[in-house]
Amino acid sequence: MSLEQTHIAEMPLAAGTSGGQGTAGDYFALLKPRVMSLVIFTAIVGLFAAPGHIHPWFGFITILCIAMGAGASGALNMWYDADIDAVMARTAKRPVPSGAIAPGEALGFGLALSIASVLMLGLLVNWQSAALLAFTIFFYVVIYTIGLKRHTPQNIVIGGAAGAFPPMVAWCAVTQSVDLGSISLFLLIFMWTPPHFWSLALFRQGDYHKAGIPMLPNVAGRAETKRQIWIYSLLLVPTITLPALTGAAGILYAVGAAILTAVFLLRAFAVYRMVDDEGDVAAKKLFGFSIVWLFALFALILVERLVHLPAFASVFT
């Protein structure tokens, strides 16, 4: 029987458990805290990079609501994906497949948190950013988790948008609009996602195959995946210029991003030239560096705002 046929509704819980016994720690794990930390960081940068002012208290509320929304998305993702999480080594110990939390509890927790995060952001900050947060949760759960993940090798290309929205939501909390600056931050994460996840998929290919997820290496082969990683890495070059050109970032970012992206390209080229029996060392290195790359680029923007460095565009005027 395929995984798609044995879905969560019919899935038995792990032996000896009936749900309802999850600890607060299990519920915290449902929020995917590691993913949430990157979401919080990029949202903080979005908040600082946006032109305009927000009261620090409402800045805090914005970040809290975005974190709650990200956690809610994680909980709903774990509810829906419990069947495939159970067969992958990396995810088998998550609270739902391990039986600590019943699927219905994860669903209820995720829905409650989603509604609370959107309502709080709308009532306390503004409804534009709340609408964008609601769309982000919808996109991650319905478009990516339910719609794309199990059905197309392009899952993370399109689904990557969900992870790219948080700085845009924070920006919108300040400006009440979506403009070119916030779109440039969105694109930075959006274009980073494919090489990041495909390098992971190269050395976790067996796991994804076992779970029946059509990741690119399983569907199109390793050679095509390495080629796609290289193409998407090249596309990062024009993408990194956008925050500087739109005024969202300054000269420090421009210099730092150029150096970091040159290293990124070297690592991606090493993956492109990687021989398959080398133990995927180049793919592991690219995966690790890609996390540093994204963190560093957003950190540069944050530092510029905190020390009031001039915008890149103003250097030429």
Added chain:
Amino acid sequence: MSDSKPVVPFSADDLKRRRRRALVMALCLAGLIILFYVSTLVKIAKMGAMQ
């Protein structure tokens, strides 16, 4: 004859876990109340400053 399963009482460990979970939930709710209270104060202060 009833089809219902026999009720298994909670163990001491189960009860301890449930108590701790209830406590965390209560703290979250208290935090939410404080959050809305402070937000109201900040909004009132902002309105006062504008006038």
